[in-house]
Amino acid sequence: MILLCGIPSEPPLAMVRAELERLEAPYVVLSQRRAAEARMSFEVRAGRVTGVLELDGSTWPLEFFDGVYTRLMDDRLLPELKGLPDGSAAATHSRQLHETLTRWCEISPARVVNRAEPMGSNMSKPFQAQLIARHGLIVPETIVTSDPEAVRSFAAQHGDLVYKSISGVRSIVRQLEAADLARLEDVRWCPVQFQELVRGQDVRVHTIGAEVFATAIVSDAVDYRYAHREGGDAKLEETDLDPALSQRCVDLAASLGLAFAGIDLRVTPDGRVYCFEVNPSPAFSYYESHTGQPIANAVARHLCGMAASGSL
């Protein structure tokens, strides 16, 4: 039995659900929009985890769930809770349900895609970059600083720069332009992350266990995800990775404890492979809808224990 958690209409969750149906795998959907109707409890006794999920008039023993796919949004932002005061019965129940679910996911023996703890590495990009570098992937030259002069010196050394958030919040990449240099003194208020601008071909690699799906992106935008917003375009197509690079991506995701990961690479014209970050909750639907790569199918098979992969 598979448990799907999130907003049922959200594309990644909907696509995995469709694949589970195609595989004729039994599943249950815990919709955040219907949190008020759900109840959950668990117990840890001598290290063994048991419990129940009450949903739609049915009671499901938690031990029945072999796989869990979570695409949870911040429950405080659910439309059902809009306008309700903090501490209202509905908001309190929703918070407690989500807390119980999250805690159970961390200790459940089920295949959870992905647990909260390993997803944490993405909350600090330079921290994650240090983990990435251990796997032989090149990370861009980076400085995080509150010193405007250090930025100028770094730019003199590395040429064109980009800047982006240090954390996973407001994570949009922008090129450092003349207008930005004019307000460089502002970094004294809060350190900012600057990186060398690496030119080359973007490749998004999705790993699910040992399976790898690589997508090449052709775009003239600094951050192709926002190409349309900047008046540009992005074309996506399936590509093949060198087997050694493919294995390196699988190893990287596994070392981070991620059963499913979206790894952002850029391949320079002279063949060097840079890794920018590992996304622990990839919105793969964007890539699958452009390329037809069967990523949702791989996630569904992994949840069912049918994948050719390891056992994260």
Added chain:
Amino acid sequence: MLLVLCESDDQAALWAGEGLLDRGLPVELVTADDLAQAVRWKHRLGSAGTASEVVLGDGRVLDSTGVTGTLNRLVTTPPWQLAAASEVDREYAAQEVFSLWLSWLWSLPGPMLNRPTPQGLSGCWRHDSEWAVLAAQAGLRTPTYQMTSSEPNGRQLVPDGELDEERVATSFVVGRRVVAGPQQAGIAEGCRRLATASRTALLGVDLIEHQLGGWTFLQASPTPELRLGGDAILDALAAELRAP
């Protein structure tokens, strides 16, 4: 330079810093407030590895190349630091500062008790339910833990009814050493296994004694009350932080 990083009011860390100084270690005490008032951060990473320089408000310079080890008890970034930020930016700025401190701490060379994680600057803060599973897997007797969406907090079913502080003892794991705590067979090894499983090099493990004998795991912390360990834990910390 041996960094001792802590909150300004962390008496256990201040005590440990004094003890390490007495044992000849070159202690440099830096508080979270000191870091929040730093006048310059430079944290670099790339093909040459990592290098950092933090200039504190009092003029001290924390050059990563001069760091030989760290006793890290930082819990969080001080909220006062962002008081001037607009409400819409405050949470973002807090995340940015936390992320920088996490990366900086991770990059420091030498032994560190404890290394930072995204779940806590001085080690992973785990939920009671996780500790209950890990402690049982480590071979310690554990109380039953219950959690439900109908109540705000989980519940630990303490043996023999009410929690009696008189019956609680703390074992400290420092690297491979186990200091203080109950002398019952298997407890030290269980605590050592728990520290390994939780990837926490410095771990305080609280255990409660049954009225009929024997000890049960109660809770664990990456920032334990070190003073309970006396000279023995200072010796263990010094040995661990001197290690190459």
